Amino acid sequence: MKARLEENGLKFYPAMPKFYTTATVTYAGDFDKQPDSVHEAEGFYPVIYPTINPKLQKVGDLYFDATNKVFTYQIVDRVINLDSEKQRLLNDLDVLSDEIMMLNQKAEFNHPEMPQELIDLQDQTRGLYFFAKAEIEALATPEDAVNYVLRGPQVAALIESYKSFTV
Secondary structure, three states, X not given: OEEEEEOOEEEEEOOOOOEEEOOOOEEEOOHHHOOHHHHHHOOOEEEEOOOOOOOOEEEEEEEEEOOOXXXXXXXXXXXXXXXXXXXXXXXXXXXXXXXXXXXHHHHHHXXXXXXXXXXXXXXXXXXXXXXXXXXXXXXXOHHHHHHOOOOOHHHHHHHHHHHHOOO
């Protein structure tokens, strides 16, 4: 995609026009095949969408980067409060803990004899909970906090193990 600054503002071109007239030349069907130098002489420049981390950044205003001869967007850092993000994770951990506790209660109801595998699973659950809580409390940057994965493969496997006791 290219863009050009025109009288009414910036105009985007998903494809270059085939027909185009300048002050000195008329292109009758082949303007789109001209080299970039011809397009740039007429004010057509590529539009570059920057790569961002959407958890930490957002796209800002469009501007012309004269050094690179492209239209691109400003990258704006999101303001993330580390303490708020950690509290959100701790709240999510409590919700996850409640979900697992409900599965545990159902497993205990279905297996009052408490098989060793279920006891081991409960020990593993406590260990994972305290480990996750310590990890969250130790997060040092907003980037670490927004990228922290609470429900990873280990937790998914734990939940599936509990479910095997609830059928």
